[in-house]
Amino acid sequence: MVVKNKELSQEQQEELLQILKERFEKNMHRHESLVWAKVQEKLEANPEKLWSLNQMEETGGEPDVVNFDEDMNEYIFFDCSPESPKGRRSVCYDREALESRKKHKPENSAIDMATDMGIELLTEEQYRELQKLGKFDTKTSSWVQTPSDIRKLGGSLFCDYRFGHVFLYHNGADSYYGARGFRGALRV
Structure with missing residues (x-):
């Protein structure tokens, strides 16, 4: 959209x-x-x-x-919402992942939504910086920018905060979950 x-x-x-x-x-x-x-x-x-x-x-x-x-x-x-933004959950990582799904496609992808909004997904480094300002994603997770070598192999990265630590995980880029969205960054 x-x-x-x-x-x-x-x-x-x-x-x-x-x-x-x-x-x-x-x-x-x-x-x-x-x-x-x-x-x-x-x-x-x-x-x-x-x-x-x-x-x-x-x-x-x-x-x-x-x-x-x-x-x-x-x-x-x-x-800076406590959990991954509600209006941006249940999305796969990018357009390629969205188009590769044969069944049960989500409505959108994180990269497409961010682009439409004029923002960028947080990088892993930015996500870790955010966590120094509070506790975010203690019940949800957020897609983060994924290096091209990982993305070429079909994967993508997401982070969350559990047990007092930031965790970085991988998943298929075409996966999506009700508790996973994305956080954005904007420079003004």
Whole structure:
């Protein structure tokens, strides 16, 4: 499902900015040295990024600022929902995996959904960074970017948090489960 109109109304923008501001202020441990006014200024200058953040929000991701890349002058948002976003579960890894399924195909793939939303799946490294900010995916799991050599062999990677540790697993890219979705990253 490719969305053509990637703009929010003024009212939608204001509502989303309020949600993001409240989340930012409630979770200062994720971005101690950052100031909301600067984040908001950057967001208002990039309405297409606001649209992507709204997609993250609407699918249950609870996006929040987790870092600032000084070299690129970009704020980095991750999905910070306690569990893998509800609106992005029961998806296989990518289009190739989706098309290879003969029976019981899921509605979509993680890569296609992320692309449509204008975000990227977290890498394993980003996933581990996220886990330093709290405990995420204690009951669910999330697809992460998979190296091409693994993907060429039909596999894909996912992570979760159990027993006080982040675990990285493999599965067939065409598999999907009700408790597995994906978390995204967005640079603004």
